[in-house]
Ligand SMILES: NC(=O)C1=CN([C@@H]2O[C@H](COP(=O)(O)OP(=O)(O)OC[C@H]3O[C@@H](n4cnc5c(N)ncnc54)[C@H](O)[C@@H]3O)[C@@H](O)[C@H]2O)C=CC1
């Protein structure tokens with residue numbers, strides 16, 4: 194990337210994603226000016242202490258004044274309110290994007306909050322179970338997909354500039370329509386989180402298994418679920434409420450498949466169980482071959498030139 198695609202980047206919401214965007218801009222696009230705002234005064238104070246942005250403003254409209262790109266990094270249920278709060282500071286050509294985990298609802302909220310204003314939503318499919326201003330890091334987006342969902346009438350030059358922005362931060366960009374995004378993410382991200390939230394609750398509710406046994410024997414698969422189930426409650430409440438239809442559809446299919454496996458166990462049908470597990474093992478191996486396994490020690494360090 195020779196020139197920064199945006200001269201001034203403003204971030205609203207200074208948690209894991211907002212902090213990571215700001216750190217990545219500071220590292221990979223050092224010529225860009227950064228400003229930020231968070232509705233929580235404690236988060237703003239912490240963001241100033243750790244210099245998350247060049248300037249942390251005391252209002253959303255002040256933070257976006259003069260910005261070429263605004264990145265909304267708030268929970269998906271707060272996107273409309275965050276957009277309305279900053280609207281008076283936007284210039285007509287400021288491009289607005291977001292990082293929300295669901296897209297149709299965010300597009301509708303932003304369309305209503307900023308009528309006629311250029312908005313091109315994004316979803317960097319990159320994160321952790323952590324939240325807050327200390328949780329972000331500059332390399333979060335490296336070798337990760339970022340799904341951009343431009344409206345049909347989006348300006349091609351603005352789409353190209355936004356793609357270049359995410360690529361400068363290390364991401365690989367894919368374009369999708371928001372409904373397709375929401376169905377894909379319902380099965381690859383939202384349903385797995387729901388399953389983790391369920392299983393961790395189920396294990397801790399069992400009367401005959403003590404908490405210390407759950408902790409002691411958590412290496413048996415349970416530990417991976419507890420990491421996911423530690424994810425931010427506000428963020429995930431909003432994801433499920435905003436992507437309700439797609440999640441319910443995928444949950445229905447999952448329940449049917451689970452019932453099939455339940456039936457195989459009850460009928461002692463070893464062949465059915467073996468065939469199913471062999472198929473899923475091949476899927477996992479395919480994911481590794483595609484270079485999408487972040488458990489590999491060299492993941493994310495091969496094809497991006499940024500330091501860190
Ligand atoms: N956590 C993850 O792994 C990922 C999260 N996302 C999406 O990123 C967005 C942010 O998530 P995180 O950074 O993880 O959450 P976070 O909880 O770390 O940060 C969110 C911040 O937004 C602030 N906020 C809430 N309402 C606001 C408003 N109206 N105006 C200004 N600030 C407001 C909160 O005070 C908080 O500091 C969500 O939409 C989420 O779906 C996307 C990819 C990964």
Ligand SMILES: O=C(O)C(=O)Cc1ccc(O)cc1
Nearest residue numbers: 294317318319320321322382
């Ligand atoms: O921590 C994990 O395993 C995640 O799955 C992080 C994550 C959470 C939400 C997203 O929309 C994208 C990525």
